[in-house]
Amino acid sequence: MTVASAGAPFARRALVLDDPRPDEVLVRVEAVGMCHADLAVRAGEFPFPLPGVAGHEGAGIVEQVGSGVTTVHLGDRVILTFDSCGRCRACGSGVPSQCEEFLPRNFTNGARPDGSPSLRDGGEVVHGNFFGQSSFATYALTSERNTIPVPAIASGVPSSVLAPLGCGIQTGAGAVLNVLRPEAASTVAVFGAGVVGLSAVMAAALLPIEQLVVVDVLDSRLELARELGATSVVNSRTADPVEAIRDLTGGGAGHVVESSGVPAVLVQAITSLRGGGSAAVVGVPPFGTTAPVDVADVVNNSKRIFGVVEGRSNPPTFLPDLAALLATGRLPVEKLVTTFALGEVELAADMMRNGTATKPVLLPGEDA
Incomplete structure (x- = not known):
């Protein structure tokens, strides 16, 4: 599925994909x-x-491997995730989500790290390598580093449920498990009950916290949040979420996850923290967007704000852990998933926008 230009629809298009290089x-x-x-x-x-070609939460079967690849093999089931260089300080420290080449490898190049294209339509270059995969397609060319084998414990889990682990699930779950790490009997508030926010809810529900509050504008999403472990919900169309969280917690949340990407909601999330509290900011608005944060509130109340990319995940270890939680029923990702044939991509996008599908998953092997 290609996008010709900004604002154009997704369109089916037959492209030529390069053979794998050694890595x-x-x-x-x-x-x-x-x-x-x-x-x-x-x-x-x-x-x-x-x-x-977009697409960055792929799962599938390895069909070819480059001569230098050792961690995956022909026929392996794999989960695809973000790409990283493996050489910089962050990658060497086990934090590839902070890779010094994160933006070019996952967003801005539209090509391999060396600038060479991997997709063509006759003589025309089509940009690929989105998050090192461009997996809105029947085949994806990936790097060894962003291709993660499915652990044996999850061998019976459908790819439609494993695929979201590669970005949305690991982002929300990692914000809680890898960054905030809430202490026992603490309070967590999640702003935004999309797939990232609900993944944070599922992760927080695994921990011995005291309260788990979820804020959104859709009652259907709030009902799902309760099903996944929220102890309280707030519809911010009808209630002030800052006042509601302060009332529920006796002064403010110890930890918040902001997943909506709306600047005004980010301000609410930070304001709702108690003194010494921590905010994990995972929602991403258009580049260049700013928010009017009260700096005196942040400083005087010793609040901590963390920007979190991909859940601060180290995929070769974190994704198998998430897959194991999923396989044993402790991370019910299947409750978020609605499947579509690849040709139904526009329907999936519409249902995602209007909130009737929390996590659309496209199945390239099925016809619309």
Whole structure:
């Protein structure tokens, strides 16, 4: 599925994909999640060049491996995630989500790290390598580093449920488990009950916290949040979420996850923290967006604000852990998933926008 230009629809197009280089892997895509970033690419809000192929939550089967690849093998089931260089300080420290080459490898190049294209339509170059995969397709060319084998414990889990682990699930769950790490008997508030926020809810529900409050504008999402472990919910269309959280917690939340990407909601999330509290900011609005944060409130109340990319995940260890939680029923990702044939991509996008599908997952092997 290609996007010709900003604002254009997704369109089916037959392209030529390069064979794998020594450090690359060819994956037959069985399922691919749709994420806010994919719609932002289509809208021209993210710095990915067009025409191009989006898609960055793929899962499938390895069909070819480059001569230097050792961690995945022909026939392996794999989950695809973000790309990283493996050489910089952050990658060497086990934090590839802070890779010094994160933006070019996942957004701005639209090509391999060396600038060479991997997708063509006759003589025309089509931009690919979105998050090192461009998996809105029947096949994806990936790097060894962003191709993660499915652990044996999850061998029976459908690819449609595994695929969202690669971005949305690990982002929300990692914000809680890897960054905030709430102490026992603490309070967590989650702003935004999309797939990232609900993943944070599922992760927080695994911990011995005292309260788990979820804020959103859709009652259906708030009902789902309760099902996933929220102890209280707030519809911010009818109640002030800051006042509600202060009332529920006796002064403010110890930890918040802001997943909506709306600047005004970010301000509410930070304001709702108690003194010494921590905010994990994972929602991403269009590049260049600012928010009017009360600096005196942050300083005088010793509040901590963390920008979090991909849940501060180290995918080779974190994704198998999430897959194991999923396989044992402790991370019910299947409750978020609605599947579509690849040709139904526009329907999936519409249902994602209007809130009737929390996590659309496209199935390239099915016809619309």
